[in-house]
Amino acid sequence: MRTVLFEEVDGHKVILGFSHPVIDPIATQRAAAEKMMDTELYSEYRATWEPEKRKELAAQLCDRVRQFFHTSPVFFRPTNGEEIIENKEFEELQRSLKTLAKNEKLTREGKVIEDNRGRIYWTQELGTWLRSTVCTLGEGKPATAIWGDELSSSQAREIEEQLETDRIRVLSPEDRAIEMRRKLEEASEMAVMMRMRCEVQGDEKALEKARAWLIGRETEIRGRYGD
Numbered sequence: 001m002r003t004v005l006f007e008e009v010d011g012h013k014v015i016l017g018f019s020h021p022v023i024d025p026i027a028t029q030r031a032a033a034e035k036m037m038d039t040e041l042y043s044e045y046r047a048t049w050e051p052e053k054r055k056e057l058a059a060q061l062c063d064r065v066r067q068f069f070h071t072s073p074v075f076f077r078p079t080n081g082e083e084i085i086e087n088k089e090f091e092e093l094q095r096s097l098k099t100l101a102k103n104e105k106l107t108r109e110g111k112v113i114e115d116n117r118g119r120i121y122w123t124q125e126l127g128t129w130l131r132s133t134v135c136t137l138g139e140g141k142p143a144t145a146i147w148g149d150e151l152s153s154s155q156a157r158e159i160e161e162q163l164e165t166d167r168i169r170v171l172s173p174e175d176r177a178i179e180m181r182r183k184l185e186e187a188s189e190m191a192v193m194m195r196m197r198c199e200v201q202g203d204e205k206a207l208e209k210a211r212a213w214l215i216g217r218e219t220e221i222r223g224r225y226g227d
Helices: 025-036 040-047 051-071 087-098 153-169 173-200 206-224
Strands: 002-009 012-019 082-085 104-106 112-114 120-125 128-133
Touching (some): 025 051, 082 087, 087 104, 153 206, 173 206
Antiparallel strands (some): 002 012, 104 112, 120 128
């Protein structure tokens, strides 16, 4: 016999593990005594008055009681989240547990269900990416959705651009202007470094290339911040 431990999650009894049930010695002894009272051995003991014979029969009765502890024990009543099961069912459930994938759970009934709780997926509606999070055990994603950890590089870039645009949109005019100036200064510094690197490499068009890059970058920054 084994005790299966489980917890209720979103209407499912999810197995946490197993333990050995605890024998109730008093209840087991009482059950053994009741069972012994219906045996011929006990009747013979009651009908015998010869001391040595009674002693021999009493020893046999004690052996029967000890055997009962191993063959028919009475266990303490399981608490909430526990259930005593037969060894055969325990072995079947244990085998199923060992084959579970990382995002799977096993129910008390032996059913394997997905566990995507906390996992993020993205859907696209009218060109806008929408983020959702799985909150319920057994819940999957819509057929048209993409798991966050399965986005392609281009999709991840699109989402990153969208999130940045959304962030800038809610900035106050003052904060937007301050942030834009900082981005423009960073772009100028990068242009200087680009020119110096090209000159070290002997590129005669170092200034021209650095200026062209800076103009493009400044146009991108001003467009993003709505200047």
